[in-house]
Amino acid sequence: xxxxxxxxxxxxxxxxxxxxxxxxxxxxxxxxxxxxxxxxxxxxxxxxxxxxxxxxxxxxxxxxxxxxxxxxxxxxxxxxxxxxxxxxxxxxxxxxxxxxxxxxxxxxxxxxxxxxxxxxxxxxxxxxxxxxxxxxxxxxxxxxxxxxxxxxxxxxxxxxxxxxxxxxxxxxxxxxxxxxxxxxxxxxxxxxxxxxxxxxxxxxxxxxxxxxxxxxxxxxxxxxxxxxxxxxxxxxxxxxxxxxxxxxxxxxxxxxxxxxxxxxxxxxxxxxxxxxxxxxxxxxxxxxxxxxxxxxxxxxxxxxxxxxxxxxxxxxxxxxxxxxxxxxxxxxxxxxxxxxxxxxxxxxxxxxxxxxxxxxxxxxxxxxxxxxxxxxxxxxxxxxxxxxxxxxxxxxxxxxxxxxxxxxxxxxxxxxxxxxxxx
Numbered sequence: 294x295x296x297x298x299x300x301x302x303x304x305x306x307x308x309x310x311x312x313x314x315x316x317x318x319x320x321x322x323x324x325x326x327x328x329x330x331x332x333x334x335x336x337x338x339x340x341x342x343x344x345x346x347x348x349x350x351x352x353x354x355x356x357x358x359x360x361x362x363x364x365x366x367x368x369x370x371x372x373x374x375x376x377x378x379x380x381x382x383x384x385x386x387x388x389x390x391x392x393x394x395x396x397x398x399x400x401x402x403x404x405x406x407x408x409x410x411x412x413x414x415x416x417x418x419x420x421x422x423x424x425x426x427x428x429x430x431x432x433x434x435x436x437x438x439x440x441x442x443x444x445x446x447x448x449x450x451x452x453x454x455x456x457x458x459x460x461x462x463x464x465x466x467x468x469x470x471x472x473x474x475x476x477x478x479x480x481x482x483x484x485x486x487x488x489x490x491x492x493x494x495x496x497x498x499x500x501x502x503x504x505x506x507x508x509x510x511x512x513x514x515x516x517x518x519x520x521x522x523x524x525x526x527x528x529x530x531x532x533x534x535x536x537x538x539x540x541x542x543x544x545x546x547x548x549x550x551x552x553x554x555x556x557x558x559x560x561x562x563x564x565x566x567x568x569x570x571x572x573x574x575x576x577x578x579x580x581x582x583x584x585x586x587x588x589x590x591x592x593x594x595x596x597x598x599x600x601x602x603x604x605x606x607x608x609x610x611x612x613x614x615x616x617x618x619x620x621x622x623x624x625x626x627x628x629x630x631x632x633x634x635x636x637x638x639x640x641x642x643x644x645x646x647x648x649x650x651x652x653x654x655x656x657x658x659x660x661x662x663x664x665x666x667x668x669x670x671x672x673x674x675x676x677x678x679x680x681x682x683x684x685x686x687x688x689x690x691x692x693x694x695x696x697x698x699x700x701x702x703x704x705x706x707x708x709x710x711x712x713x714x715x716x
Contacts, residue, residue: 445701591622
């Protein structure tokens, strides 16, 4: 609708995800005729808005090219507690902006009150430096599994739209104090983040979080200028990304350009008309986005990274070896990972091999686990089920049928991997 009355070409080029069969089918129903050759006017080359995107590591497997979205293989993901920058999943909604760090400015505004501030990158680096280890995860992680139950709209993410890193920068609460916003604030309820990535209408990516998360010292929200000890890479928000640990990746706005403290939630598309969960009975034809809250803290999740689906696994002395990850939002710690080879008749407890020392509710990092499971000599194949339990004793639902939603978010049912056995 934004393009109504003018060329759709700029939008078509920007949102490459729309170039697929189901979109063509919808457009076909809207056809009102065809232009004759004499009516065709040459359209100026709108150029490729993604031409200056950074070069990516070959291990990243794209779920979409324009905008670029990609994850690595599960077997590679679980090899390191800290995910290397080059292998960290990429979730972009728009082209990666080119930002000059010398002219970069971050605006801070308190809505309705004449309280503003502007910070250069050097200004931000003068604040006390904070470092946290935190996992970021796309709310659509593992969507491809939910899609097997019933079609959903969204990128076909496997189990690797997740990564763990150390993030260093200035505490958001320290910046907010500069304009008089503290833990005692009672009127203002939300903090908005606006990125410098723009679409063809100059609309930027934006999202918001509740103010309590921003001002609470235990919220650990930082404006990160370093990722794993080096300047944050372009794909991950250079020069500044807000890191909101324990919360959906969509709220961790990259290429941060403006912060607004407000009484109301962000009105952006990605806050109001996306990244929300619904009943399995709701679909696009009967959805009312205003009836569901925006996703903030994410539920407990886990995945088997080794072996892979369909892999032939060598049985050694009656056992098979497994590796994977588990994580929970809201600063909760993984306390247990359970595995079964017989649809839940018997369960085995995994070893928690790598885990941060921070205590809940400030435990932001994932847990890497391993297990050695016994298999009967007569088995030729098995299906492994995996579920995690966090420090609030939250656990995962058994089946996707019970949590299906048309956007394919919050996809945290038991992870299942079927393998063949080489006895």
